Amino acid sequence: MGVNVGAAIGVGPEGQLPLPWLGDALQRAHALTHAHALLGHGPAGVGQLEFGLLLAQSWLCERPDSQRSAGHGAVPAMACGRCDSCHLVRSRSHPDLLVVLPEALRLQLGWADDDEKPKGEAKPSREIRIAQLREAIDWAQRTSGRGRGKALVIHPADAMNTTTANALLKTLEEPPGQLRIVLTTADPERLLPTVRSRCQRVPLALPAPEQAAAWLRAQGLAEPGPLLALAGGSPLEALALAAEGLTPEVLAELPRRVAAGDPAVLQGRPIPRVVELLLKLAHDAMALAVGGAPRHYAAASLPVGGDLPALVAWQRELLRAARHDEHPWNAGLLIESLVSQAAAAWPVAARAPQRGQPGGRAAGASLHSPR
Ligand SMILES: [Zn+2]
Structure with a gap:
């Protein structure tokens, strides 16, 4: 499959956007050059995490001017996909990108380190723990590794309980250095009003059925219709069902x-x-x-x-x-x-x-x- 959701997400060396329906939202988000905190929100299965990562990749890209390299008909990505920074984002080893996810999701994506795996009967947390957020804030204070600012992705933002969300407020209000933050959620109403009000909102929309079906066929699904209907129009969810x-x-x-x-x-x-x-x-x-x-x-x-x-x-x-x-x-x-x-x-x-x-x-x- 072309897009291995969960493993390596990001614009590849060919410069094409892996989830083309996010192109408009990414361009709008990228144009908000003065916003240091953005909130991407859209239906489950639209690709909220992918949006956060693609936006972070575009912020960190070291050759953003070469973005128009996508082939005819392809959606141009906001990151070049070829520079060192883009490679580091894709391999999840960029020193200036931090992605904060609930432990359960890290395990599901195969992103968890061995010492993170739950021991014995313990269930992995579906919440973003306060300790994770404190680490993120510490990380944000440190100097940028590559000298081009930093990006913090928090997904999903509604996995923060009130205490955790409150701990983020100061950083959202005044991010240290050149830190930019992207939060994602299916439902902004589930966030604290104080978190919402500090973010510029960027709505994310599912693709039209024809675009979704075409994308799924490109991923190798010969008959995407029934899966797409069952998935409520989300191509990522349809792909997960197929898998x-x-x-x-x-x-x-x-x-x-x-x-x-x-x-x-x-x-x-x-x-x-x-x-x-x-x-x-x-x-x-x-x-x-x-x-x-x-x-x-x-x-x-x-x-x-x-x-x-x-x-x-x-x-x-x-x-x-x-x-x-x-x-x-x-x-x-x-x-x-x-x-x-x-x-x-x-x-x-x-x-x-x-x-x-x-x-x-x-x-x-x-x-x-x-x-
Ligand atoms: Zn790049």
């Missing part, structure tokens, strides 16, 4: 398998992902039951005959599971339990062939018919 083996074929079968009470298609997947897939299915099934249109799954893949009250009850269970996604339950048992409740919501569709229904292919048929 988890959620192919269009699996997605086409998933709703009927679940309605038939078969958890196999979900077993082995992380609980938050399972709950998300099921919540989206519950949403679509309820929409269908009241004559609406599904949003996440292809209409043809959805079983008919969903029982609305049972679907509502199932959704309530799913939301409860979503709130407790760290529970000590055996994951396999939890998935079985959630799927067996789904089967109760399709009492007829799951078990008997349907007659007289439009497109009334039996929901269970794909399970039991010989292939």
